[in-house]
Amino acid sequence: MHLPKLTAIALATLAATWAGGPALAQPQSSGNEIKALKGTVEGLKKQLQDLRSQQTSSASNALDQARIEELRKQVLELRDLLQKQQTAQLPASLAAPVAEGQAEEAQEAVDARTPASKADIQGLRTDLENYKYDQSRLQERNIPSVVRNTKIGGSLTLGYATANPAVQPTSSAGTTLSAEERKNGFTPAVVGLNFSGNLYRDYEEGKNLTYRIAFQTSTNLGGSNAAYNSTGQSNTEGTQFNVTDAYLSYSFLPQSGNAEDPLGTLTFGQQVIPFGQDAQAIDPEVKAVIGNAGFVSGLGLGKRQIGLILKGDYDPYVDFTNNYRAPLLSYALGFVNGNGANKQDNNSMRDWIGRLVYTLPVDYASWFRQLQIGTSYYRGYSALGSSVSSATSNTTYYATKGLFTRTGFDLNWTHLPYSISYEWAYGKDQLYKNATNLTTNPDLYKRGKGQYINFGYTWGEQFLNSSKQQGKFDDYWPKSYQAFVRFDTWDPNISEVTARTSNSDRKQYITTLGLNVFFAETTKFQINYLHTRYQLEGATPTLLNPGSSNGIQAQFNATF
Template identity: 40%
Template structure:
């Protein structure tokens, strides 16, 4: 009750009292008694209203209490509580509306939007090299005095995500799309046009959110890396050395192919404490065009491939942890030409591979053997068998904690990552033809050569590493176009 209302009541009572005094001379005693009763009632109401008003004022005064809060340096800050006014509420509403407008405007103008879940990723390699013999396109051959160069061997950018997320069973439909200007051999092209790399859909037949101990099974349709051996199925950001193994590159196994591939595993061993999962058996099989990236099939033949890998069923603490044996096989057909003339569209192309993988941090060993039987054309347009063979052996040792799964699962700041230094040695041997001579492919081991690499990988951030390698290439038979040479290569690789 406000003060103005109390004043109005008082004035009304005074006026009524004056009116009663003037009226008393002409009224009967009964009427006068009735009027006095009404005045008593009004007086009681006035007293009640006055008491209620005083109580409200007393409560308001008590609410305006001064509180003192102390900061870390000991200084006190006084906070005075007061009643919230209409202006305060209107001001808060205005601030909320301004925030909503600014947030909506920034989301519309500064945020990349997608209709589905999307992750942007990429890999870039920045390289400098020097060798004591001139080269062209990475192959030993005299090209004037050029012995050193700066180049970008890989620049890849892509998107991945899912088109359908199964929240109940985890049978998701995923996609991946990437572009790169690098050639399939890993050397840079002569232009900056981006070419399609990965472009596929992947459906998971088994649950992906029911735990690590569940088996995996998925089918991938589109352009993708093929599951053959170790090197061929390693993406750009996970390759351990600066240059790729020779045999998979020369035989076209590192090239992405168009087709359908099914991958899965059974009986995985899981150690949740170390974030470790090792399937007893991994398998893959599929069919592809077999003629390389971004091409439709050029013959009626298809490449059929299969891979099986067995991991020793031991626990995480065992010395044989992550000891894996794999075997791969590819059977396909290729076009055989002589001076541009097609001699056969169903030439033999059978490739067999065997590999051993042992990665027990801090040390590890890998070995891969590949044998390819193909048909080539002679000068008289005959088809003859050729046998290519390659060996790749890699030994590495790591100082630091970056590759321990237990370290990866620890909570840490975004830009804190334990640094690691990894030294490695790689031996590569490749013989393009163990059989008789064929035009363009000298036989009897004439084109065989070895490559020794001594390298150092310095992982100084979660997604960035510096690599340094000393390479020595030695030919079984030197010619004017293929001479032994030494090379030093430095490379920064960063991913996002």
């Protein structure tokens, strides 16, 4: 057996390696000693291979096998020690040529060690100054300048509508006088423009002061075929450019950027009132259905008001993986004039409004995710009776004021691709005391009630969180589609005791089938088919008051 011989060779090699340690520190002899160590290791490996070939017939000898493994470990240790000495003790100028198979030094590393000349530094300074000048000129010529941080946005809405039976040519047939019945036509364009930004940024606590100013065109043609703007001047083109939003908003709770922190704002100015779901979606860019529910206009909820409204939430649940935030409670409480947008109030009493929304506390994977239950209440005063002129003060005023209330309940569940929303609203208005009102409503209170339920199904990638976080080229956005059906009922006066003679006073049932196509994040096309049925209560249908009607509405909306 050759085990003693091999063990001796291994020990001799190890001794030579230890002895070679100090020698490797001398640049003159380090190369020869490293070559000697390599030759010893290679010879030792060859002896080990020969031993294994000779020991094939006696592999059952456990002792010899253990010695072979011990010798193999010694060979590996010698090789590791040799590599460490080559790397640690040789100068950097000698290490590269000694290492076998090592790639040449990268050009980037060589450039990093090369010092820059004075001319190089001066050239870089010149290039930077030229770039600064070009950017400054670009901003002066092509970018508008503002004093405060400002974001500019807007929207464009174009539409087409049909009606069957056709709209009859009467003085009150919509907003435009016509020579004959109108079966179809393009609807007036609606253009919006808005500005928003920061007036004060709190860098310590995040209690910022922001603002928003928004404008929108509208038509208001009456029987004289003329419209009047806010200054009272006649506009024969029938277009008005009105202020919609105009408010300041103060964050009384810090906006740290952490989604787990509650939010709280105090908003002062002209704004949308926080009542229900559909009444807050009065701008084209946020509407899922082209037309609002019947009770929104019937109860006067689709209006902006001037006042002070506090909003916030409590105990938000956050799923950072899916970018999902759902507060346990959301609240709103405010005081407003109650007479609509861009107007002084018509009495000395303020209207007040409150809303509370509860979101079911479940995780993102639950089927009950985004299940919300809300309730709203509005109480205010309106002017009653015809105008009365005062001979002494040369003024005109209403006879008196009357109390009105609005109560609402809503339920919303959105779990893509499915969505269901339900809303119920009830209104009670005090009437002016005269013979007509005493006949129709003996208690001098008019009560209206409406409700709707909407079923929706969405397919496509636009609303998926994975798609929102995915990088896209320029303004590309995946298309998505949303189909829905809505059943809407509205009764403007459930307490009326006399027969109703006009469809505007009768109970109506509206079924809407619709499709929304989202081309981009801010561009959509909507088409709705509406079937309306009126409760005639035994009356004979006429062209002005048909028993039912059908219509198609198509609308394109782009927001920038």
